[in-house]
Amino acid sequence: xxxxxxxxxxxxxxxxxxxxxxxxxxxxxxxxxxxxxxxxxxxxxxxxxxxxxxxxxxxxxxxxxxxxxxxxxxxxxxxxxxxxxxxxxxxxxxxxxxxxxxxxxxxx
Amino acid sequence: xxxxxxxxxxxxxxxxxxxxxxxxxxxxxxxxxxxxxxxxxxxxxxxxxxxxxxxxxxxxxxxxxxxxxxxxxxxxxxxxxxxxxxxxxxxxxxxxxxxxxxxxxxxxxxxxxxxxxxxxxxxxxxxxxxxxxxxxxxxxxxxxxxxxxxxxxxxxxxxxx
Numbered sequence: 001x002x003x004x005x006x007x008x009x010x011x012x013x014x015x016x017x018x019x020x021x022x023x024x025x026x027x028x029x030x031x032x033x034x035x036x037x038x039x040x041x042x043x044x045x046x047x048x049x050x051x052x053x054x055x056x057x058x059x060x061x062x063x064x065x066x067x068x069x070x071x072x073x074x075x076x077x078x079x080x081x082x083x084x085x086x087x088x089x090x091x092x093x094x095x096x097x098x099x100x101x102x103x104x105x106x107x108x
Numbered sequence: 109x110x111x112x113x114x115x116x117x118x119x120x121x122x123x124x125x126x127x128x129x130x131x132x133x134x135x136x137x138x139x140x141x142x143x144x145x146x147x148x149x150x151x152x153x154x155x156x157x158x159x160x161x162x163x164x165x166x167x168x169x170x171x172x173x174x175x176x177x178x179x180x181x182x183x184x185x186x187x188x189x190x191x192x193x194x195x196x197x198x199x200x201x202x203x204x205x206x207x208x209x210x211x212x213x214x215x216x217x218x219x220x221x222x223x224x225x226x227x228x229x230x231x232x233x234x235x236x237x238x239x240x241x242x243x244x245x246x247x248x249x250x251x252x253x254x255x256x257x258x259x260x261x262x263x264x265x266x267x268x269x
Contacts, residue, residue, distance in 0.1 A: 061227035068222035
């Protein structure tokens with residue numbers, strides 16, 4: 001497991017018009033900048049500060065985070081499945097890292 | 109005879125005093141223990157200056173109404189690094205009147221504005237907390253109203269450093 005490993009989870013079966021819960025998880029240390037290592041060196045702040053969720057070509061959600069969100073952040077939010085399209089979550093951190101994860105909504 | 113009734117009366121009087129004292133004592137200790145455990149009244153969530161400053165910077169002079177935000181958060185959080193929080197409102201969501209954003213503020217964190225969530229009608233996530241303090245959830249509607257709700261969370265382990 002390494003920083004930036006991400007998963008976006010959908011329910012196993014989706015029908016048109018359902019409200020589904022999307023769960024997005026990413027591996028990230030979310031360092032606040034206040035902790036020190038065992039040698040006394042400060043750990044610099046390193047956290048995700050911007051998250052966007054795209055459904056097809058439409059942006060449906062945007063989250064603004066600080067270091068106050070827990071390590072390995074996970075969010076669960078409802079989404080109305082109206083069409084078959086990919087859900088893409090993009091995480092951006094304060095050191096310029098950009099992480100993507102995509103999952104397709106398929107009606108069963 | 110007089111002596112007997114007198115002594116009986118005295119005895120019962122003493123007994124009743126004993127019971128009253130015990131009841132009064134129990135009532136007193138009960139209320140003080142409850143007071144210690146709760147430590148605050150129902151409306152003891154006055155905003156600190158820092159919270160007011162952040163709210164002013166973000167929302168200007170818009171008024172906040174105490175209603176309609178419902179959030180689930182444990183009352184006692186043993187680990188301040190992972191405090192689960194779930195936010196929603198009890199208002200029906202229509203295109204004309206829906207939640208535009210949720211904001212989370214923790215009074216005694218180093219950075220008190222923890223997160224903002226735009227475009228979702230409810231959100232479930234985990235936050236960090238430095239110590240026991242109020243957690244405030246603010247729902248911003250697309251019509252411009254602001255609803256707020258606050259809950260005190262007892263934290264044992266510092267999660268912020």
